[in-house]
Amino acid sequence: METLTREHYPLGLKRPDLLRTPTGKSYEELTLDAALSGQIQASDLRISPETLQMHAQICDSLGKNQQARNFRRAAELIGISDARILEIYNALRPRRSTKEELLSIAEELESQYEAHENAALIREAADVYEQRNLLRRDGE
Template identity: 40%
Template sequence: MKAPTLADYPLSESQDDSICGPRGVPLNKITLAAVTAGDIEIEDLRISRDALLAQARIARATGRETLARNFERGAELINVPQEVIMQTYEMLRPGRVHSKSALVAQATLLRNEYGAALIADFIDRAAKVYQQRGLFDE
């Protein structure tokens, strides 16, 4: 995929031949005929890491740094199992964990097992804020 610019937005229209799902099927090959023929699997409909990073580049080019960082964090989560994502989400809800160490352990897991450094940093920062606000029992 070529490096996208604002002129390429939306990518689904301008780069439908190079935006691919996790199995490598380009967006322009996902048709009703391909679905009915059994050539398309549910995995082909999931967004890919590359597509999220391309969206991040466009967001950053337009001065939307926060949105760009969100896309980059999303790209990190592509290979994280759904159960781990939901467990992390639940842990981040105030009052769900009783110690800073539980959040730090989850951040370490995401960083070391899944290479999700941006998400891990986000969780580490959340743990510090929760501690400052007295949201832990310890």
């Protein structure tokens, strides 16, 4: 695959040939007529991990490294259920989890979902929460 840069942004205008939905539909297939005729489902309107990775490449080319990391983490989360993401979000709230619980979530993200960027973020949060006394203590 070619390396994407600022010249390719926005992808929908400049490189729609690269865009596919998680269900495999091309960007060009997502029309009002297709939706009205029932050829498009809600699952066809979600962003794919590949599209998020392409946006990360563009951000990298612009030196927007933090935004690129955000896109990569989002790409990793696509395969995780919304319910589980909400559970993880709640576990990350201050004093909701012990360090061991957060490290367990990081391990789950890596082993079950290959979400290495997100796992690293959870481990970093666990360390910061420990330093700032934001972890739940057993018995609380």
